[in-house]
Amino acid sequence: xxxxxxxxxxxxxxxxxxxxxxxxxxxxxxxxxxxxxxxxxxxxxxxxxxxxxxxxxxxxxxxxxxxxxxxxxxxxxxxxxxxxxxxxxxxxxxxxxxxxxxxxx
Amino acid sequence: xxxxxxxxxxxxxxxxxxxxxxxxxxxxxxxxxxxxxxxxxxxxxxxxxxxxxxxxxxxxxxxxxxxxxxxxxxxxxxxxxxxxxxxxxxxxxxxxxxxxxxxxxxxxxxxxxxxxxxxxxxxxxxxxxxxxxxxxxxxxxxxxxxxxxxxxxxxxxxxxxxxxxxxxxxxxxxxxxxxxxxxxxxxxxxxxxxxxxxxxxxxxxxxxxxxxxxxxxxxxxxxxxxxxxxxxxxxxxxxxxxxxxxxxxxxxxxxxxxxxxxxxxxxxxxxxxxxxxxxxxxxxxxxxxxxxxxxxxxxxxxxxxxxxxxx
Numbered sequence: 001x002x003x004x005x006x007x008x009x010x011x012x013x014x015x016x017x018x019x020x021x022x023x024x025x026x027x028x029x030x031x032x033x034x035x036x037x038x039x040x041x042x043x044x045x046x047x048x049x050x051x052x053x054x055x056x057x058x059x060x061x062x063x064x065x066x067x068x069x070x071x072x073x074x075x076x077x078x079x080x081x082x083x084x085x086x087x088x089x090x091x092x093x094x095x096x097x098x099x100x101x102x103x104x105x
Numbered sequence: 106x107x108x109x110x111x112x113x114x115x116x117x118x119x120x121x122x123x124x125x126x127x128x129x130x131x132x133x134x135x136x137x138x139x140x141x142x143x144x145x146x147x148x149x150x151x152x153x154x155x156x157x158x159x160x161x162x163x164x165x166x167x168x169x170x171x172x173x174x175x176x177x178x179x180x181x182x183x184x185x186x187x188x189x190x191x192x193x194x195x196x197x198x199x200x201x202x203x204x205x206x207x208x209x210x211x212x213x214x215x216x217x218x219x220x221x222x223x224x225x226x227x228x229x230x231x232x233x234x235x236x237x238x239x240x241x242x243x244x245x246x247x248x249x250x251x252x253x254x255x256x257x258x259x260x261x262x263x264x265x266x267x268x269x270x271x272x273x274x275x276x277x278x279x280x281x282x283x284x285x286x287x288x289x290x291x292x293x294x295x296x297x298x299x300x301x302x303x304x305x306x307x308x309x310x311x312x313x314x315x316x317x318x319x320x321x322x323x324x325x326x327x328x329x330x331x332x333x334x335x336x337x338x339x340x341x342x343x344x345x346x347x348x349x350x351x352x353x354x355x356x357x358x359x360x361x362x363x364x365x366x367x368x369x370x371x372x373x374x375x376x377x378x379x380x381x382x383x384x385x386x387x388x389x390x391x392x393x394x395x396x397x398x399x400x401x402x403x404x405x406x407x408x409x410x411x412x413x414x415x416x
Contacts, residue, residue: 006126017168025167033127033171041132057116061303062340064138065126074112082126086133086329087337100337 004079005069006034038065042085045103046078052097059089059098117304119145123173130163133336135300135326135343136215136242137163140172142303143211143240146310149173151209152195154187156180156223158215159249159328160242182222185230188212188237196236203236209314210237216257217247220283231290231319238313238320241283243352244328252331256281259351260397261389263333269388279400287321288357294320296356300327301344302367305354316358325352333384345379350405355412362412376401 004010013032022028059076060068067083068076076089090098113120123144130137136159144151153176155161161178165171179187192202192210201207212230214223219241227239246264247253254264259280263269267276287295294316298306306324313320325346327339334342346352350373354365376398380386389397 005122009125019168022168027165027168027170029168030170030173031123031125033125033129033165033169036127036129036169038127038129055115060116061118062138064130064134064141064339065128066122066124066141067126070108070112070116072109072112074108074115079126084132086339087335088133088340091337092340 004081006031006079009034037081038084039081042080042083042103044085044087044100045080046083046085046087046089046098047101048076048078049097049099050075052095054095054097056094058092058094062088062092064088118142118307121145121148123149125171125173127169128163128165128171130159131328131330131336133327133329133339134159134163135244135328135339136160138300138339139240139242139306139324139326140164140213142300142306143213143310144172144174146307147174147209147211147314150207151175151211152191153177154179154184154191154210154212156182156184156214156218157249158218159244160213160215162249181218183226184212184214184218184223185226185228185239188239189230189233189235192235192237203314203317205315210235212237212239214239214241215248216241216243216245216283217255220256220281224283224286227287228290231287231292231321234292234318236317236319238310238322240322240324242324242326243283244326244331245280246328246331248328248331257283260400261386261393263385263388264331275388275393282404284321284323284357291360292321293318294356294358295322296320297323297325297352297354299325299343299347299352299354299367301340301347302354305365305367309356312356312358331385333387334382338382342379342382345374345382349374349376349379349401351376351379351401353405353408355408360415362408362415364408364412373402373405 067079087100124141151174262276269275296309329336353368
């Protein structure tokens with residue numbers, strides 16, 4: 001399992017982030033939204049079947065989050081911390097290697 | 106984690122990511138995807154100016170920011186003026202603006218902030234000839250405030266102030282063609298793009314980066330919330346808009362029109378394929394659909410003629 005590309009950012013933001021009001025309400029930290037885990041919005045969860053995947057990268061290209069990144073074998077990896085479950089990846093997948101199923105928590 | 110070079114080469118869009126996860130866009134948002142492509146194309150060395158629109162929320166409610174680049178939130182009507190001012194200030198300070206290694210100044214506004222409220226600032230920005238890029242992401246209504254009609258809303262669409270029914274009416278006016286207004290300023294580069302064709306969009310962004318003078322890109326970004334469409338159909342809808350010639354992809358460069366690849370390939374599909382996937386068009390009668398179809402084909406023929414004469 002590959003690591004999230006945002007891992008370093010999460011650590012950086014956690015260290016430097018504060019709720020204190022800044023002068024002029026300026027946001028100093030680029031990319032500080034990574035500590036906002038949007039995965040809880042999800043109703044449907046993408047299920048990935050590695051055998052069907054042809055590595056066309058369409059899911060990676062069209063993910064609006066981006067909650068899909070590639071591992072070193074270039075298979076897509078889903079970041080369930082951020083995936084909002086929109087289903088674009090499942091709809092665009094040409095081999096139907098991704099299917100959306102209702103998430104049970 | 107290291108991604109091998111061979112994998113990076115196979116991905117058709119730039120690999121660097123400067124748009125961070127955890128932003129607060131709705132599921133299946135087209136504007137968020139558009140922002141991701143813009144940040145992929147231009148990288149960190151970019152200054153954004155965003156007026157009041159959905160992207161104000163997407164880029165981050167205080168104290169978060171989803172961008173790896175600086176961002177200036179501005180008032181609704183001033184995007185054009187602000188990017189003009191930023192560009193002039195950078196030049197006065199001696200920085201290189203635009204071009205291969207210069208700082209990019211990008212105005213990113215919705216259709217309300219461009220076609221209705223920000224039109225005079227946009228016109229002034231184009232007329233003064235600042236070296237910046239203005240991107241209008243077109244989701245065809247004021248989505249952030251709750252789906253009110255804008256001048257970019259198409260004929261027959263449902264919005265909260267054109268609700269249809271017996272006492273009210275659906276949107277009766279056709280979509281305003283902002284890009285024709287922009288081209289009338291005789292600027293060096295203007296283009297339309299769609300989120301369903303990222304390679305085409307990024308190529309246009311890179312072209313706008315190289316060309317001196319103001320550039321304008323109209324990006325078709327779907328909005329599942331406002332269009333009452335399933336969230337997973339965002340890309341499919343943006344693609345169908347191009348395939349039915351409802352939103353053809355073309356570019357205007359120094360007086361020449363060129364229709365781009367996805368639009369030239371085949372004859373346009375019937376418009377009903379695009380309409381039937383969206384809840385906002387479900388109140389249309391058969392006559393309404395015919396009127397809209399006729400308008401679409403008329404615009405498409407006009408564009409083809411323009412490309413033929415000024416090709």
